[in-house]
Amino acid sequence: MLKVLIIDDEPWSRQVVKSLGAWEEHGMQVIGEAEDGIEGLELIEALHPGLVITDMRMPGLDGVELLERLNRQYPEVQIIVMSGYDDFVYLKQAIRSKAAEYLLKPVDRTELNHVLSACAKERERQRLTGSPLMLMEQSLMEHYLAYRQRIYDQLLALNKPAVREELEKLGRELEHSVPQHQLEAMLERTSRDLLLLAGEAAKTSGMDPGADAGTTDKPWPSVQAMVTGLAAHFTELVNTALEQRRNRIRLDMAEVEAYIRGHFHEPLSLEGIAAHFLVTKEHLSRAFKAATGDTVIEHITSLRMERARELIAARDLPIKDAAALCGYEDLAYFYRVFKKHFGIPPGELRSEK
Known part of the structure; x- marks a missing residue:
């Protein structure tokens, strides 16, 4: 990012x-x-x-x-x-x-x-300019980007065997396609790129990255050494995330509600909140409903509507801007949600003043 x-x-x-x-x-x-x-x-x-x-x-x-x-x-x-x-x-x-x-x-x-x-x-x-892509022919570049995306997806899924499998496939591709005189530079750049990718996956899913990624950002004597080193690092990353997930089975609802209050004006979804707290969306949904009586989406909508009413009625903000500041890009949808929530369209708030 x-x-x-x-x-x-x-x-x-x-x-x-x-x-x-x-x-x-x-x-x-x-x-x-x-x-x-x-x-x-x-x-x-x-x-x-x-x-x-x-x-x-x-x-x-x-x-x-x-x-x-x-x-x-x-x-x-x-x-x-x-x-x-x-x-x-x-x-x-x-x-x-x-x-x-x-x-x-x-x-x-x-x-x-x-x-x-x-x-x-x-x-x-x-x-x-420092990416492995700069050293690749077009066909290898396309293959590398595909491997890269699959590694990222499997890291998010916390799937250690699949991550290792994609790394090994990538290693075989590099051995077959990269000239020997470029191999050392290619391995260094590929390693750095994949470590940054893993860091992005960690941040996206709310993981603690754990060990310093820089410990494996070093010259590699061979393709297999790079694959083995990265696989070990990524395994440690996934293990840390799995342990965090096991420790977070008992959700602190006050913490969840505080997170929603701090982010309700942004694009926010049940899946995204669950990923942040390293639990499944089903577990989050059940626990939140039991604790508050509302679904997660109902709670987000309620916060957004109260904020929208304040911006429109108390601050005379244009309705379009108020909608955007409450997380609604689609103005027509905002109108529908507002009327359903309050029983009147947003424009009538000002006429009531």
Whole structure:
């Protein structure tokens, strides 16, 4: 995941950006927020984001100074700048600082996601310069990507034999297809790539990655040595996840409810919550219903509706924006759910005031 930091002195503006971005679709994760440039630099130092989205008009260290510091101290960090129509000075500084894009406020969902997509593609292009794909012919590249996807899927399924089988098949393919003079570089890059893949699988399913992946990121004397080393590392990863799952059979419902409250405005599903807590969706569903009297989906919907009512009635937020901030991309669907929940369409809330 590409880590993203949002810097803006207005909390509402930060929340709008967070809600409008299709972060998972672009392989991104918002890992922090700052309300000025000074706090932003501190978080950049601590969290190491790959992408910074920043406003230009801020108290203290403003956007111009922040861009200069970023360009000097963190040239590898991608930058997206936000500001108003009349900020020509800021636009010139954004250009000088090689910002990926300059977005006008209020931020538009389509424009934001277009820029995020471009940033993701550029980061992937940079990543692939050290990828095993750069050393592969087209046919081997296609096969490798297929093996890679199957290894990822079996890691998520916690299927140790299947992971080992795919690694061994990949090993035989590399032995057969890679020239001897390229083999050492290929094994090093392949190992690094698959270790990163395993880390992504661990984060996706809520696993503790366990042992440091770097312990097996080293030169390999042979294909079989790499297969054996990676298989051992992945087995340890899956064993750790299985042990966590056994220990989580007794769910702490207060912890589950707290997680839902913190994420109900995001795309959230029964399957995703179950994966986070390393239990089956059936077990989560039964335990949650027994503890609260509601299904998980009913609980999520209730939280979203109460938040939507507050945003529309108390804050006079446009209905479309309120829907987006509550996790609803489809406005028509939001209208149907709102009316079913409250008995009136959202527009009537304002007429009742």
